[in-house]
Amino acid sequence: MAEQKDGRQAAGQQDRVTRFSAPKGVPDYVPPASAEFVAVRDGLIGAARLAGYGHIELPVFEDTGLFARGVGESTDVVTKEMYTFADRGDRSVTLRPEGTAGVMRAVIEHGLDRGQLPVKLCYSGPFFRYERPQAGRYRQLQQVGVEAIGVDDPALDAEVIAIADAGFRSLGLTGFRLEITSLGDDTCRPQYRELLQQYLFALDLDEDTRRRAEINPLRVLDDKRKEVREMTAAAPLMLDHLSDTAKGHFEEVLGHLDALGVPYTVNPRMVRGLDYYTKTTFEFVHDGLGAQSGIGGGGRYDGLMAQLGGQPLSGIGFGLGVDRTMLALEAEGKVVVGPARCEVFGVPLGDDAKRTLVAIAGQLRAAGIRVDLAYGGRGVKGAMKAADRSGARFALVLGDRDLEEGVIGVKELATGDQQSIPLDTVVAELGARLV
Known part of the structure; x- marks a missing residue:
């Protein structure tokens, strides 16, 4: 009876063990899907490396003030979406919601802006925003980004945009479009701001929207609510009020994009969701994703470095969504195949064979x-199934009799052809076949 009672208690305790799940809005990428994730991420950043962009690894969290000042206190990112908390030293820190502010901080802190210009950097990793999770909108989102800092040259703007375009196309993505505009510069933005505010303050805006119009009226044009979009349909547009300098800069950017063969659509109503953008601003859109159609975007941020305590140098960059690019590929019925988990799979038939195969591996x-190897003493049938599932090109089959004869079986899994070769040549043989 006591044993039965102990057994029931143990079973009850086991039933009460908590099973954990990933946080809401945070996707897991596990094999085999993780291979596609890596291939998409690497494909997006590959074009940047071809253009001479060096890698930068950023902290996952930073001083909250960096994002409040750099991203903009009127943005939804700062007011609604940041993961902000006090650490054990009672310092306010924030999980990074975007990459540009952190890159700029690092460039200033390490004096990269005092060397050769432009400073060209690329990065990838997770970013965090507290949003209502839905398809294509996650609380932990994966991005690839580039930043080119220190030179105000329309050709550099075009290079950055072309890198993003090439990254998408390298993956076989076709159903996207580039939308581009100019948000002006310091010589025309103040006048346009006043003109836009006059228009907005004459509308019947709710209290929050009116407050936003006071802080950064451009943000009102980015409002997705139908009623606000209808009220602002006739609002004056920045593209119609550019200074001669800003207009000339924008026309040169478009000319370079034409020369590079990068197609685009000018969208005068486009407003990016961060406050630091000036002049060239762009977004890549894929209509196969529904409401969350943006798969990447960026722009020029000429005043950001000085705002963060550095030199008054210009910059331009982008962020591309890895998660959303994968959804766009899925919408087009395309799969990016990453490298197989392994190229060779060892199948030992006996303890001595296993010791030898471990050494060969x-x-x-x-x-x-x-x-990879078949572990756990699997039979031949189970081990060969594991070899097929691994994606390997070759299986190495070794038994005790093979050991005595000094040979090993090399099986090409796609065709089923198998031949025996001398054990002491297997490394060189496979190296030659896998070139």
């Missing part, structure tokens, strides 16, 4: 070949 890995 080490030698192959040292030669740069991806290798």
